[in-house]
Amino acid sequence: MAKVVVVGSYNQDFVWSSDEMPVPGATRLGTFASGPGGKGFNQAVAAARAGAGTVFITALGADDTAAGARALASAEGIDLRDDVHPGLATGTAGIFVDAAGRNVIVVAPGANAALGAGFVRDQADAFREARVVLAQLEVDADAVQAALDAAGAAGALAILNPAPANAATTDTMLAVADVLTPNETEFAAMLARHEGRHVDPGALATLPDAELHALCRALAPRATVVVTLGAAGAFVSHGEQSHGDARTSYRQPAHAANAIDTTGAGDAFNGALAAALATDPAACFADAVAFACRFAARSTERHGAALAMPRRTDLDD
Numbered sequence: 001m002a003k004v005v006v007v008g009s010y011n012q013d014f015v016w017s018s019d020e021m022p023v024p025g026a027t028r029l030g031t032f033a034s035g036p037g038g039k040g041f042n043q044a045v046a047a048a049r050a051g052a053g054t055v056f057i058t059a060l061g062a063d064d065t066a067a068g069a070r071a072l073a074s075a076e077g078i079d080l081r082d083d084v085h086p087g088l089a090t091g092t093a094g095i096f097v098d099a100a101g102r103n104v105i106v107v108a109p110g111a112n113a114a115l116g117a118g119f120v121r122d123q124a125d126a127f128r129e130a131r132v133v134l135a136q137l138e139v140d141a142d143a144v145q146a147a148l149d150a151a152g153a154a155g156a157l158a159i160l161n162p163a164p165a166n167a168a169t170t171d172t173m174l175a176v177a178d179v180l181t182p183n184e185t186e187f188a189a190m191l192a193r194h195e196g197r198h199v200d201p202g203a204l205a206t207l208p209d210a211e212l213h214a215l216c217r218a219l220a221p222r223a224t225v226v227v228t229l230g231a232a233g234a235f236v237s238h239g240e241q242s243h244g245d246a247r248t249s250y251r252q253p254a255h256a257a258n259a260i261d262t263t264g265a266g267d268a269f270n271g272a273l274a275a276a277l278a279t280d281p282a283a284c285f286a287d288a289v290a291f292a293c294r295f296a297a298r299s300t301e302r303h304g305a306a307l308a309m310p311r312r313t314d315l316d317d
Contacts, residue, residue: 002079002129003278004052005156006271007120007147008040009112009138011091012065013305015263019099036072037093037305038112039136039163042264045306046271047134048076050295052278055126057147059083059115059139065090072306081126083119085111091138101259101300107138107164115139117146130156131278134270137167148176157277161270165189174220178241181270183228190219205232213237213249226289228269228296230254234289243277244284252289255297264308268292268299271309291315 018030133151216237272295
């Protein structure tokens with residue numbers, strides 16, 4: 001039985017690593033690798049490796065990359081539901097990583113931008129079996145809304161990861177999402193877009209808890225907001241539901257890691273959070289966040305995105 005449904009993007013990642021990031025006009029020597037990615041697929045792999053039965057709903061082209069995506073999903077035990085667009089290429093991403101594990105990314109959405117809301121709604125059997133539905137913003141906005149609405153209709157927990165920061169959330173999305181999981185940049189962009197408030201993303205981790213909690217409540221009054229803060233861990237702010245927590249807001253420290261590539265860390269966090277909430281719904285929310293932080297930390301110790309996701313046994317080790 002499916003416990004997590006992920007609706008989102010699949011990209012083939014092309015990754016160049018060098019000691020330093022290239023700057024305009026400069027050429028640097030480095031190494032190259034290619035592998036599967038896309039926020040949706042990364043999160044689906046994370047959820048599956050974290051122990052949840054997982055369905056992944058996405059859009060693909062009719063090309064060799066799409067065939068590779070199906071094979072990879074099958075190998076991970078993921079039930080892939082693909083909206084095929086023969087006239088479009090499967091999504092791709094160019095990623096540059098430096099020696100400190102920092103990255104810059106350019107994405108060509110391809111078929112991802114054409115994922116149909118009707119196709120999402122047609123997967124009603126998957127939503128009926130879901131405990132958690134997880135969506136991001138690398139696919140068509142109507143498809144994201146359809147996923148969140150389907151979660152509500154099925155009685156599943158709807159998690160919206162509002163990433164990337166340059167993709168716009170809508171008031172309707174915020175109204176139906178049960179959990180929002182922005183990083184600092186995404187949170188600041190949402191505050192500016194929806195509330196007209198301008199905050200420095202780099203300063204969010206240093207704000208007093210009461211102030212950060214107030215910003216979360218202004219942005220999404222009913223939802224639980226989890227702001228991921230990189231090395232500073234995560235801040236949790238509950239709205240109408242506390243999901244078993246005794247506190248309405250608190251911080252979860254980050255776990256130590258020997259980071260070499262942070263490319264998929266946010267996706268690792270989201271997939272693991274969804275899996276934890278789905279596989280142990282009686283546990284308190286804080287336990288799920290702590291697990292997601294551990295999972296994300298381990299993901300940074302490997303190169304790549306989807307295939308860098310750890311497994312539960314890795315965390316035990």
